[in-house]
Amino acid sequence: MDYWLIIFVLTGALVYVVSAQTRLYTFVSTPLNWREAQSVCRQNYTDLATAESTADISAIIGTTSTYTDEAWIGLHDDLVNSWRWSLSDNSFYAEGETEFRNWNVSEPNNLGGSELCVEIRAGSTYFGVWNDENCSSQRQSVCYNGTLNDTASFVKVDTLSNWTEAQRFCRENYVDLASVRNQQENDIINFLSDGFFWIGLHREKQWSDGSTSLFRIWKIGQPSFIGEGCVSTAFNDSGRWSEQDCSLSLPFICYTTNTPPNTDTFKSIGQNETSITLQWNQVNTNVSFVLKFNGTERNISEPVNGPVIYTVSSLTAGTKYTFTLFSVFESVRSSGVNTAAVTAPPNTDSFQSIGQNETSITLQWNQVNTNVSFVLKFNGTERNISEPVNGPVIYTVSSLTAGTKYTFSLFSVFESVRSSGVNTAAVTVFFRNEM
Structure with a gap:
């Protein structure tokens, strides 16, 4: 039996997904009564969990390693309709x-x-x-x-x-x-x-999804509820079932039979001139991913612990990339999620002072390209500078103090991402006494 797990957050609830055969089971930690749990499962998945075998039970109790009590499944008792x-x-x-x-x-x-x-x-x-x-x-x-x-x-x-x-x-x-x-x-x-x-x-107790499964795995002495009972599975008792008052608030198990769910929080968490680092939520070692960009695909396995962090290298500086991430289970891909990120632009070269007087310093540097602007930082302040279409950039910093040394840092900027920056130092001229 192959299993796979995806962890993500739904309305503040910790959610785990495990597959058994054709069903993908999801543990939702938010306590709800049975009807409320049914509504959430039908809205966000297929339905509350149906089990047809001990393999399904193994998959259900494998959805969480931290919860050890009861959780709703789809089996319930309806005195009118069952x-x-x-x-x-x-x-x-x-x-x-x-x-x-x-x-x-x-x-x-x-x-x-x-x-x-x-x-x-x-x-x-x-x-x-x-x-x-x-x-x-x-x-x-x-x-x-x-x-x-x-x-x-x-x-x-x-x-x-x-x-x-x-x-x-x-x-x-x-x-x-x-x-x-x-x-x-x-x-x-x-x-x-x-x-x-x-x-x-x-x-006959009914499954929420209308399944005709007759599989049962009751605890000793169960079922024992008087009236309309709903069924929970015990994570601390090998997944065995108990009949409970449907109004109780418990976590619950949903399932889906669709393609694997997309991972969430797919985003860029850093970049330099030649690489972009991406992150998304953890899945177990039986789920792989395909990362697609620039017409190429890369197969990625997630780590055992923590979120997946993957760095895409050998990229071009100052370039925007769109990445598509698919979760993959037994060669079936999810619909995919996208994120866009840019590499840092290259630093300009030849950043230097080309002149000064008592109150100003003139700086010069080479163009990067027409899509790049600059930030000039000095004395704890920043100035945004757009480069000219042709020729080098020449910029005069005025209102300075005579006879003072200044250090300037220049960052090239592409879509709000800065380069690592280059520095140059220059001094203003002392005041000269007139005779």
Whole structure:
């Protein structure tokens, strides 16, 4: 199993991404309730995490090395919408028939957190009302045996069994456990005999993304929540699951099935005349990057710790470059992020004094190019100077003090980036006494 990790910041939350197979899992550290977490995942990723195997669990708990408690995943319990009929053939049900219910008062109540299967209480005492019940309870059952004269045919099975055993028996000997699509069919079953009978309705926890994965990795004694529960994974218990009150605030795991996410904070952090240093956030050693500029590409692996810092050398001074960075997982590239940076311009040459009097010094230096301006620094002040189109630059510094030595530093400037600077010293003339 190959994994990859990307760390970045989303609205102040520390976020880690790990891939398992086709899903890229993301740990978001901001505590939210389950519905809020679902909304964030759907807005920024694909959905809350779905797991289909122990490999997925390994990837999920590998998203952070610092958090050791519970975090939401996408599995949840909805007392209204998570009911399913054992007979899943859509052509068997007319519009609205999968939603027919005949619950007893105060049912379903999921007493003990494990009442996931449904019994019909038939006969003159209960009149065919329904009750949710622990699937391991021993009950008689009702099987569906097709239709006769366009009317559903049901068979009562007197043998006591749990719900799963009843389902297996009905599928092997008839069609399936009974689906009850309307009040007429409910009445037919009610008149079969007095007693408590399994029917085909059962409650399955649902994945937020609608996945049909039946993979489960519960802690001992779980699930145990009474009511509508949502599922968390424990980073300190090999990723095993617990059922929690959905209103609790916990960190959460999102996933995406898209191409690898782009890294963030891709920027230039320094330059000189021949190189530009770039930085972006850390990923693990199983993720590589491709840096593209000037029609060339460079493959880059990130370090084990800290952000990725990479220096692009052998560049041309005073030149603007656009860099595109792709994160790469198993030869699949992200959409890419861009940043622009410039190399420092070269220093001018022949920076010198060519004349002075008591209150001024005249300086001269050669042009660099028409895109470069200059900053002249002396006596703690700076002056911005644009060079002429032709010929050397000649600049007179006035209002100086007679008989004083001055040191001048000259920086060439390209798009706000300065060269390293060159220096020259010169003195003004002493005042001469007139006779």
